[in-house]
Amino acid sequence: KIESLKVTVDFLKVPLGLKKPPLKEALAAVPGPGRPKPLGVERHKPRRSDTMDNESQYSGYSYKSGHSRSSRKHRDRRDRHRSKSRDGSRGDKSVTIQAPGEPLLDNESTRGDERDDNWGETTTVVTGTSEHSISHDDITRITKDMEDSAHLDCSRHLGVSLAAALALLAFLTPLAFMLLPQLLWREELEPCGTPCEGLFISVAFKLLILLLGSWALFFRRPKAFFPRVFVFRALLMVLVFLLVVSYWLFYGVRILDSRDRNYQGVVQYAVSLVDALLFVHYLAVVLLELRQLQPQFTLKAVRSADGASRFYNVGHLSIQRAAVWILENYYHDFPVYNPALLNLPKSVLSKKMSGFKVYSLGEENTTNNSTGQSRAVIAAAARRRDNSHNEYYYEEAEHERRVRKRRARLVVAVEEAFTHIKRLQEEDQKNPREIMDPREAAQAIFASMARAMQKYLRTTKQQPYHTMESILQHLEFCITHDMTPKVRGELGWRYLTAGPTIQYHKDRWLAKQWTLVSEEPVTNGLKDGVVFVLKRQDFSLVVSTKKIPFFKLSEEFVDPKSHKFVMRLQSETSV
Amino acid sequence: SYFIFLSFQQRIEIHKLRQGDNLILGFSIGGGIDQDPTQNPFSEDKTDKGIYVTRVTEGGPAEVAGLQIGDKIMQVNGWDMTMVTHDQARKRLTKRNEEVVRLLVTRQSLQKAVQQSMMS
Numbered sequence: 001k002i003e004s005l006k007v008t009v010d011f012l013k014v015p016l017g018l019k020k021p022p023l024k025e026a027l028a029a030v031p032g033p034g035r036p037k038p039l040g041v042e043r044h045k046p047r048r049s050d051t052m053d054n055e056s057q058y059s060g061y062s063y064k065s066g067h068s069r070s071s072r073k074h075r076d077r078r079d080r081h082r083s084k085s086r087d088g089s090r091g092d093k094s095v096t097i098q099a100p101g102e103p104l105l106d107n108e109s110t111r112g113d114e115r116d117d118n119w120g121e122t123t124t125v126v127t128g129t130s131e132h133s134i135s136h137d138d139i140t141r142i143t144k145d146m147e148d149s150a151h152l153d154c155s156r157h158l159g160v161s162l163a164a165a166l167a168l169l170a171f172l173t174p175l176a177f178m179l180l181p182q183l184l185w186r187e188e189l190e191p192c193g194t195p196c197e198g199l200f201i202s203v204a205f206k207l208l209i210l211l212l213g214s215w216a217l218f219f220r221r222p223k224a225f226f227p228r229v230f231v232f233r234a235l236l237m238v239l240v241f242l243l244v245v246s247y248w249l250f251y252g253v254r255i256l257d258s259r260d261r262n263y264q265g266v267v268q269y270a271v272s273l274v275d276a277l278l279f280v281h282y283l284a285v286v287l288l289e290l291r292q293l294q295p296q297f298t299l300k301a302v303r304s305a306d307g308a309s310r311f312y313n314v315g316h317l318s319i320q321r322a323a324v325w326i327l328e329n330y331y332h333d334f335p336v337y338n339p340a341l342l343n344l345p346k347s348v349l350s351k352k353m354s355g356f357k358v359y360s361l362g363e364e365n366t367t368n369n370s371t372g373q374s375r376a377v378i379a380a381a382a383r384r385r386d387n388s389h390n391e392y393y394y395e396e397a398e399h400e401r402r403v404r405k406r407r408a409r410l411v412v413a414v415e416e417a418f419t420h421i422k423r424l425q426e427e428d429q430k431n432p433r434e435i436m437d438p439r440e441a442a443q444a445i446f447a448s449m450a451r452a453m454q455k456y457l458r459t460t461k462q463q464p465y466h467t468m469e470s471i472l473q474h475l476e477f478c479i480t481h482d483m484t485p486k487v488r489g490e491l492g493w494r495y496l497t498a499g500p501t502i503q504y505h506k507d508r509w510l511a512k513q514w515t516l517v518s519e520e521p522v523t524n525g526l527k528d529g530v531v532f533v534l535k536r537q538d539f540s541l542v543v544s545t546k547k548i549p550f551f552k553l554s555e556e557f558v559d560p561k562s563h564k565f566v567m568r569l570q571s572e573t574s575v
Numbered sequence: 576s577y578f579i580f581l582s583f584q585q586r587i588e589i590h591k592l593r594q595g596d597n598l599i600l601g602f603s604i605g606g607g608i609d610q611d612p613t614q615n616p617f618s619e620d621k622t623d624k625g626i627y628v629t630r631v632t633e634g635g636p637a638e639v640a641g642l643q644i645g646d647k648i649m650q651v652n653g654w655d656m657t658m659v660t661h662d663q664a665r666k667r668l669t670k671r672n673e674e675v676v677r678l679l680v681t682r683q684s685l686q687k688a689v690q691q692s693m694m695s
Contacts, residue, residue: 570614571661572629574603575668 166237170244170277171210174203177251177270185259192263199267206274213281217289232287240280247273292316297526298546301326301334305539308334313548319532320522326543327514327534337539399459406456413452417445421479442475580619580683584649587678589640600668600676601635602628602642607661617645619683625649626656626664628680643682650679 178200181189247269255266292315299322302309310333314322421441436444446468453471516522518532528547533540591598606615608624617627628646631638648656651667659667668676 570605570611571607572603572605573661573665574630574632575600575665 163233163237166240166244167214170240171207173244173247174207174270174274174277177247177273178203178267180256181260181263181266184256185261188259188261189263190261192267195264196267199264199271203267203271203274206271206278210274210278210281213278213285217281217285236280236284236287239283240277243273243276243280247276296548297322297528298548299326299526299543300546301330301541301543303334303337303539303541305337310334314526316525318522318525319518319520319530320516322526322545323514323516323522323532323534323543326541330541403456403459406452406459410449410452410456413449417448420445420448438476438480439472441479442472446472446475583682583684585641585646585680585682587637587640587642587680589636589642589676589678591674591676592636598669598671598674599635600637601632602637603630604648604661604664604668605629607664608658609660609662618647623647624658626659626661642678642680646680646682648678648680652677 251269254260255269260266294315295313296315297313297317299312299314300309301312310329312326312329314325317325421436421444513536515535516532517535518530520530520532522532524530526545528545530545531542533542535541589600591600604626606612606618606624606626610624612618612624613621615621615623615627617629618625626648628637628642628644628648631642631644648664650656651664652673654667656664656667
C-alpha cells in the first residue's frame with residue numbers, strides 16, 4: 001500500500017550572537033554522514049521580516065541555545081515523524097520543503113502576459129527562521145505540526161540534551177581530573193613545578209583548540225535532519241561516552257582511591273584525555289565532512305517544462321540532501337522558467353488543434369475499439385502535424401529575425417545612452433546642479449533606451465521578469481561600477497537571454513515551496529539509478545542518479561627513442 | 576542494367592626480349608608487402624599487398640602475350656607472388672637464366688549485364 005509521506009522540513013537559522021555550547025555537545029550533536037555542508041558557509045542576513053529570507057541558507061546548528069527552542073521542536077517533530085514513517089511505508093514519499101513564515105499556498109504567477117505586475121510569488125526553497133520572525137502563519141503551522149507529531153518532542157529533546165550533557169561532561173572532565181587532587185589531598189601531593197605548568201599550558205591550548213574546532217564544525221544547522229544522522233552521531237556519542245567513562249573509571253580506581261601522590265602523572269593523564277578528545281573530533285570531521293566531499297554520483301537534473309538540464313557531481317548524500325543541493329544549484333544554473341516561451345506560436349498551434357475530434361459513440365464495452373480508435377487518432381494527428389511543421393519553421397525563423405532586429409536596436413540605444421554620461425573627474429568644473437548620483441544618472445539615460453528595451457522584452461516575452469525598478473537598479477549598478485557598454489553586454493546578457501533565476505529580484509522569482517517525490521525513502525542514500533522529482537506547481541525537476549564509473553587507468557611507457565618512422569613507398573619497377 | 580565485377584584467372588606466357596645486355600618483359604610492377612597498399616589504384620581491396628601490373632609498354636612482349644594493366648600477378652613460374660616484397664618480385668621476374676616466364680594473373684573486368692537477360 002503506497003502512502004505518501006509529507007514531512008515538513010524546517011530550516012533553522014541562528015542569529016549571530018549565539019553562545020557557544022560546549023564542544024562535545026556540538027561534537028556529538030552533529031548531523032549525520034551524508035549530509036554535507038559542502039557549502040557549509042553560514043549565511044547570516046539581517047532579518048527584515050518574515051517574508052524576506054527567500055534564499056537557501058545554511059545556518060549553524062545550535063543545541064543549547066535558548067533561542068532555538070522552538071526550532072528544536074520543529075526538528076524533533078520532524079525527525080520523529082520521519083523515523084516513524086520510515087519504518088512502515090514504502091512507495092512514493094513526498095516531502096514538502098517549505099519555509100515557515102510563508103503561506104502554505106504558493107502564489108506563483110508565471111503566467112506571462114496576463115499577469116504583468118502582480119506576482120504574489122514569495123517563495124524560496126529553503127529559508128531559515130528564528131524566534132524573531134515567527135509570525136502568525138508560523139504559529140498556525142507549528143500547531144498543525146504539533147498535532148501531527150506531538151509525541152516526537154520528547155525523544156528528540158532527549159537526544160539533544162543527552163548530547164549536550166555528554167559534551168559538557170567530556171569538556172569538563174580533564175579539568176576535573178586536574179582539580180580533584182588539589183582539592184582533596186593537596187597536602188600529600190608531591191610538588192610539581194615546571195613540567196606541570198607546561199602541561200597546564202598545553203591543556204589550556206588544546207581545550208581552546210577543541211572548542212574552536214567544535215564551534216567551526218558543529219555550529220551549522222543542517223537544513224534537514226535524517227535518521228541516518230543518528231547512526232554516525234550515535235556512534236560518536238557512544239564513543240565519547242565510552243572514552244569518558246573508561247577514563248573516569250581508571251581515574252577513580254587508580255588515583256582517587258589510592259590517592260596517588262604523583263601530581264604530574266595525574267596531569268599527564270588529563271592531557272591524554274584531551275588528546276583523545278581531539279582525535280575524536282578529527283574522527284567526526286572525517287566521518288561527517290570529508291566523506292561526502294569526494295564525488296561519487298552524477299546527478300542529472302532536467303526541467304520537465306522546457307528540457308533544460310544540468311549535471312552535478314555529488315558525494316555520498318541522502319536523497320533529501322541531494323534534492324536540496326540540486327535546488328541550491330538550480331537557482332543559479334537554470335535559466336528562469338518562462339512559460340510564455342514554451343508555447344508554439346498561436347498560428348501554428350491553432351492549426352494543429354483544429355481538425356480531429358473524437359466522438360465515442362456507443363456502448364461502454366468498446367475497449368477494443370477504443371485502442372484502435374486512439375491509434376487512428378494518433379496517426380491522424382501525426383499526419384496532420386506533418387503539414388504544420390512548415391508553418392512552425394517559418395514562424396520560428398521570423399521570430400528569430402524579429403528578435404535579432406530588436407536586439408540590435410537595443411544594443412545601439414544602450415551604447416548611445418551610455419555615451420551621454422561620464423564619471424565626474426576632480427578637475428572638472430561643473431555646476432552643482434549638473435552633478436548627479438548614480439540613481440539620477442540611471443534615470444537620465446533610461447529614458448533614451450526605454451523604448452528599445454521595452455520592445456525587445458516584449459518580443460522575447462520577458463517583460464514579466466523586469467520591472468522598471470529592477471532595470472533602473474541594474475543601470476545604477478552598471479554606472480556605479482563603470483561598466484563600459486561592452487561590459488554592459490552584461491546588461492545585454494541579462495536582458496538578452498533569460499538569465500538564471502537568481503538574478504531576478506528575489507522576492508518574486510524564488511520559490512520556497514517544492515515537493516520532493518521519490519520512490520525510495522528520502523532519507524536513503526543515493527544509489528545508482530535513483531530517480532526523484534522536485535515538483536513545483538507548473539513544472540518539475542526530474543533528477544536521476546548515475547554512479548561515477550570506476551576508472552581504470554593503466555600506464556604505458558613510451559620510450560622516446562622508440563619513435564621511428566619509415567617511408568611508405570609505392571615503387572614502380574619496370575621489368 | 577547494371578555492372579558486375581568478374582575476376583578471371585589467366586595464364587600468360589611472356590617471352591623475354593633481349594635488349595642489349597638485358598632481358599626485358601615490357602611492363603612495370605607495383606606493390607609488395609613492404610609497400611603502401613592504399614596507393615594502389617588497381618586493387619579492389621586496399622589492403623591487398625600483391626604485385627600489380629602498373630604499365631605495359633606498347634608493342635612489348637607483355638602486351639603481345641596479353642598482359643593488361645591492372646592485372647594482379649599471382650605466380651611467376653610457379654613461385655608465389657602474393658606475399659613477396661617489391662624487390663623479391665622484381666628479382667623473380669628478371670632472372671637472367673629464364674627466357675620465358677609463365678604468369679598466373681588475376682584480372683578484374685567490368686561486365687555490363689542487361690537486366691532482362693538476367694531475368695530471362
